[in-house]
Amino acid sequence: MSDPIILFFILGVIAGSIRSELRLPTQIYEFVSIVLLLSIGLRGGIELSHLPFFELAPQVIVVFLMGILIPILAFPILRLAGKFSRADAASIAAHYGSVSVGTFAVATTYMAARGVFYEAHMPLLLVILEIPAIIVGILLAKGLKNQKWGGVLHEIFAGKGIVLLIGGLLIGLITGEKGIMPIHPLFFDSFKSILALFLMEMGLLASSKLGALRHYGLFLLAFGIGMPLVSSLIGIGLGLLLKFSVGGTAMLGIMAASASYIAVPAAIRISVPEANPTLSLTASLGVTFPFNVLVGIPIYYQLAIKAYALFGG
Numbered sequence: 001m002s003d004p005i006i007l008f009f010i011l012g013v014i015a016g017s018i019r020s021e022l023r024l025p026t027q028i029y030e031f032v033s034i035v036l037l038l039s040i041g042l043r044g045g046i047e048l049s050h051l052p053f054f055e056l057a058p059q060v061i062v063v064f065l066m067g068i069l070i071p072i073l074a075f076p077i078l079r080l081a082g083k084f085s086r087a088d089a090a091s092i093a094a095h096y097g098s099v100s101v102g103t104f105a106v107a108t109t110y111m112a113a114r115g116v117f118y119e120a121h122m123p124l125l126l127v128i129l130e131i132p133a134i135i136v137g138i139l140l141a142k143g144l145k146n147q148k149w150g151g152v153l154h155e156i157f158a159g160k161g162i163v164l165l166i167g168g169l170l171i172g173l174i175t176g177e178k179g180i181m182p183i184h185p186l187f188f189d190s191f192k193s194i195l196a197l198f199l200m201e202m203g204l205l206a207s208s209k210l211g212a213l214r215h216y217g218l219f220l221l222a223f224g225i226g227m228p229l230v231s232s233l234i235g236i237g238l239g240l241l242l243k244f245s246v247g248g249t250a251m252l253g254i255m256a257a258s259a260s261y262i263a264v265p266a267a268i269r270i271s272v273p274e275a276n277p278t279l280s281l282t283a284s285l286g287v288t289f290p291f292n293v294l295v296g297i298p299i300y301y302q303l304a305i306k307a308y309a310l311f312g313g
Helices: 004-017 026-048 053-081 086-097 101-113 122-130 132-142 149-158 160-189 191-216 219-241 246-257 263-271 277-312
Strands: none
Touching: 004 101, 004 191, 004 277, 026 101, 026 122, 026 160, 026 191, 053 086, 053 122, 053 132, 053 219, 053 246, 086 132, 086 219, 086 263, 086 277, 101 122, 101 191, 101 246, 101 277, 122 132, 122 160, 122 246, 132 263, 149 160, 160 191, 191 277, 219 246, 219 277, 246 277, 263 277
């Protein structure tokens, strides 16, 4: 809890709870988001320049399938136990099948602070995990008919998050480590400072969503904590299957446990406009993101250590 990154997030939550006027200016928030996404992409691209593609293909396929499996598991829980409409259940399920870049960024600093090695091409898998849950969510909501798939696919692949992550990956891949050196101070040396500002803003946003829990009962609270725990076990199990390191297994578990609040809302808005975005954002940003940042990441790491000790050797 003494990590300044986490304390910045707590500052945002407290400031939002007391209705402080504290806010990052829109332009600053946009800048912080762009730098954060590019930094993650660049790191992955540099490492990709050292790896043959065919070694990564099985991992890409397995992670893509994980992005399909998680929303399919979440959907009946939301429909039957939560009593949500089909559209709302599909929307929330899509959020939990996708991934949170903010959670991933916090996890990278958590691992770095403890000197934990993990496979450096994780940003590539992060990008892959953004896509399948959106498609599954739309199919769960409406089926294959009457979908404007051109618009949906454009929203997925032309969205800011995907463009910046893929763009960073390609730049890092093309230039390599030496080519990145002139921009190293901004995108690498300042990463934790940028992340601290980002998390403060996320704390402000998270606190604004907590009020919705009064209207939708304890189910979103229980789902927002329980679903990530279940999903993390899926990610950890697949990490072991892919023979990742302990850190890589933990990172895949963390990605599986996170929930999108950027890419999925934008894409779902196009094809499932009848879904209530407050429900999905309350769960993903108001419950799951704070849980993961404050206590979830250490839990998933310890689960990965125990799983690796039992099955990874």
